[in-house]
Amino acid sequence: MTDRIRVGVIGTGAMGTSHARMLARWVPGAQVVSVHDFDAGSAQRVAAELDAEPAGTAAELIEAVDAVVIAAPDPTHEELALACIAADRPVLCEKPLALDAEGAARVVAAEASQGRALVQVGFMRRYDPAFVALRQGVLGGQVGRPLVVHCVHRNAAAHPSATSDGIVSNSMIHELDCIPWLLGDAIAAITVTSPRVEGIRDPQVALLETVRGALVTVEVFVNAGYGYDVRCEVVGAAGTLRLTPPYGLAARAHGGDQVQVAADFVARFADAYRIELASWVDGLRRGEVDGPTAHDGYRAAVVAACGVESLHTGARVQVPQL
Numbered sequence: 001m002t003d004r005i006r007v008g009v010i011g012t013g014a015m016g017t018s019h020a021r022m023l024a025r026w027v028p029g030a031q032v033v034s035v036h037d038f039d040a041g042s043a044q045r046v047a048a049e050l051d052a053e054p055a056g057t058a059a060e061l062i063e064a065v066d067a068v069v070i071a072a073p074d075p076t077h078e079e080l081a082l083a084c085i086a087a088d089r090p091v092l093c094e095k096p097l098a099l100d101a102e103g104a105a106r107v108v109a110a111e112a113s114q115g116r117a118l119v120q121v122g123f124m125r126r127y128d129p130a131f132v133a134l135r136q137g138v139l140g141g142q143v144g145r146p147l148v149v150h151c152v153h154r155n156a157a158a159h160p161s162a163t164s165d166g167i168v169s170n171s172m173i174h175e176l177d178c179i180p181w182l183l184g185d186a187i188a189a190i191t192v193t194s195p196r197v198e199g200i201r202d203p204q205v206a207l208l209e210t211v212r213g214a215l216v217t218v219e220v221f222v223n224a225g226y227g228y229d230v231r232c233e234v235v236g237a238a239g240t241l242r243l244t245p246p247y248g249l250a251a252r253a254h255g256g257d258q259v260q261v262a263a264d265f266v267a268r269f270a271d272a273y274r275i276e277l278a279s280w281v282d283g284l285r286r287g288e289v290d291g292p293t294a295h296d297g298y299r300a301a302v303v304a305a306c307g308v309e310s311l312h313t314g315a316r317v318q319v320p321q322l
């Protein structure tokens with residue numbers, strides 16, 4: 001593939017529309033040629049905006065394009081990723097790779113039997129300039145051995161499909177992928193709890209223990225109300241490194257001093273998505289998939305399954321090392 005990659009996007013909700021626009025406007029090596037959504041009107045609107053064709057079914061779309069972005073809801077990911085692999089189409093699948101670890105393992109196995117890497121998972125924090133700088137500082141030894149990490153992950157309002165288990169397997173999965181990448185270390189055990197015992201168990205707090213002995217706190221609060229807020233601080237033996245609020249605007253007015261908070265993930269991680277998509281397309285033009293792999297998606301799903309077990313039982317759950 002050396003010409004422009006002809007991409008199809010499945011799911012034209014918040015994430016799919018953002019990906020389709022980013023690809024069409026910011027990734028010169030790509031052309032969005034087809035979009036599909038369960039809601040035909042939504043697909044038609046995005047297709048008209050981007051000069052693409054709406055596809056009647058996902059299968060039609062997969063057949064008509066060089067590569068696929070899956071941004072439909074979580075329960076569709078495994079089946080759509082397997083269909084892309086069967087058709088030998090590279091696919092950028094939004095997280096999570098599947099609803100559970102068994103589903104993610106089936107995707108890994110299908111890709112292996114196809115004989116070439118086709119799957120990238122949408123763990124976009126690995127492309128966020130601030131997270132990349134944080135990782136370089138940590139792995140470069142700037143603050144010595146990492147001892148403690150504090151992560152905060154808040155949404156203004158939950159997606160209508162949010163569930164207690166989904167807070168781990170859909171939201172916290174970002175941290176479950178990011179922490180091993182950030183520290184160059186694996187997660188050895190997880191404990192998840194919530195101050196709410198009835199209804200949706202939100203917020204949740206997890207304690208992750210790494211193989212090398214670092215302790216990581218993760219607060220995920222999907223109904224935080226005030227905005228989308230992702231924070232991370234690494235406490236090392238010789239100092240700390242923390243993300244500062246990016247894309248901020250400070251206002252002093254009406255007797256107050258305020259820093260604006262991003263409304264949602266599209267605003268906060270705009271650069272990350274852009275770089276993720278550009279790097280995915282560059283890789284495809286070289287005939288490679290060089291981002292987070294299906295195996296990374298599987299590894300995160302295994303930790304998430306342990307986290308869900310802990311949320312239900314209250315127990316500290318040991319994570320199998322893959």
Ligand SMILES: NC(=O)c1ccc[n+]([C@@H]2O[C@H](COP(=O)([O-])OP(=O)(O)OC[C@H]3O[C@@H](n4cnc5c(N)ncnc54)[C@H](O)[C@@H]3O)[C@@H](O)[C@H]2O)c1
Pocket residue numbers: 010011012013014015016036037038039042058071072073074076094095096122123124159170265269
């Ligand atoms: N990486 C990230 O930062 C990030 C952020 C948000 C969402 N996501 C992921 O992206 C996916 C979509 O999330 P969203 O926030 O855009 O949700 P959304 O509800 O805004 O959009 C989902 C879209 O998929 C469509 N859809 C439903 N079933 C379908 C099917 N079977 N085939 C085709 N289309 C179908 C819906 O009509 C809707 O337009 C989820 O898996 C979510 O976990 C990732």
